[in-house]
Every structure is written in C-alpha cells, then in structure tokens.
Amino acid sequence: MKRIISVVGAVIEQEDNILCALRSPSMSLPLHWEFPGGKIQEGEKPEEALVREINEELGCTIEVKRKIVETNEDNDNTTINLSTFFSEIKTGTPLAFEHDKIQWIHKRELNSLKWAPADIPTVEFITKYM
Numbered sequence: 001m002k003r004i005i006s007v008v009g010a011v012i013e014q015e016d017n018i019l020c021a022l023r024s025p026s027m028s029l030p031l032h033w034e035f036p037g038g039k040i041q042e043g044e045k046p047e048e049a050l051v052r053e054i055n056e057e058l059g060c061t062i063e064v065k066r067k068i069v070e071t072n073e074d075n076d077n078t079t080i081n082l083s084t085f086f087s088e089i090k091t092g093t094p095l096a097f098e099h100d101k102i103q104w105i106h107k108r109e110l111n112s113l114k115w116a117p118a119d120i121p122t123v124e125f126i127t128k129y130m
C-alpha cells in the first residue's frame with residue numbers, strides 16, 4: 001500500500017477573491033497552484049497544523065473554520081490526503097515566504113489556473129457553491 005501523506009489547505013476569501021499560492025520551481029508539483037498549507041505533523045490536529053503552516057508560509061495568523069472537502073490523490077509512491085478548510089485571517093498580511101508567489105484571484109477565475117490535482121474538488125466546490 002502507498003504511504004499516505006496528510007495535508008491541509010486553507011481557503012481564505014476576501015471580497016470574492018481567494019488567496020492562491022504558486023508552488024516554486026524547486027518544490028514538488030513545481031509551478032502548480034495550491035491552497036496554502038502543508039503536511040500534518042505527528043500528534044497535530046488538522047486545524048493546528050493549518051494554523052502553524054500558514055504562520056510559517058505566509059507570516060500571518062488564521063482562524064480555521066469549517067471543513068470543505070477531503071480528497072485522496074495517488075502519486076507514484078504516495079497518496080496525498082488533502083483536507084481543505086475555510087479560514088479567516090486574524091492578524092498580519094500574507095506574504096510569500098516559501099511560494100513563488102501568492103495572489104488573490106476572483107473565485108470565478110480559479111478554473112483558469114493550473115492546480116495541483118488534489119485541489120480540483122475544492123476548486124469545483126468553490127466554483128459551484130460560493
């Protein structure tokens with residue numbers, strides 16, 4: 001069986017725009033868009049991991065709200081288990097400390113980006129229901 005990697009991503013909305021992050025050329029899935037976040041560490045709850053990752057990646061504090069979707073995406077040797085959560089920025093302004101760039105993109109335009117495959121169900125949810 002493939003190794004499962006548990007990952008969390010934040011969907012942060014401001015005035016109909018969603019905060020999207022472009023993976024850098026040196027990361028896995030280079031130059032794919034994703035929801036900022038990362039891997040859950042041992043002993044962490046998904047929500048705790050998301051707060052920590054956003055602090056590290058974007059330098060701001062968020063409050064994690066309701067879960068959106070959970071997806072499993074098979075790669076060569078691993079399965080990415082991605083859970084996305086609605087989140088709100090509480091303090092600070094997001095900056096791209098680890099990504100190639102971050103960008104606020106209108107929720108009706110999310111479809112035009114090249115997303116990490118695991119993120120497609122979340123993008124579809126936003127496009128349909130938000």
Ligand SMILES: Nc1nc2c([nH]c(=O)n2[C@H]2C[C@H](O)[C@@H](COP(=O)(O)OP(=O)(O)OP(=O)(O)O)O2)c(=O)[nH]1
Pocket residue numbers: 007008009027028029033034035036037038039073080082116117118119
């Ligand atoms: N943060 C985040 N990661 C995602 C998303 N979709 C998706 O497939 N991933 C994948 C990319 C990575 O393989 C993994 C998250 O890893 P990470 O962001 O914590 O760390 P990393 O770039 O150092 O990962 P890696 O290069 O070691 O694989 O999950 C997403 O929306 N957000």
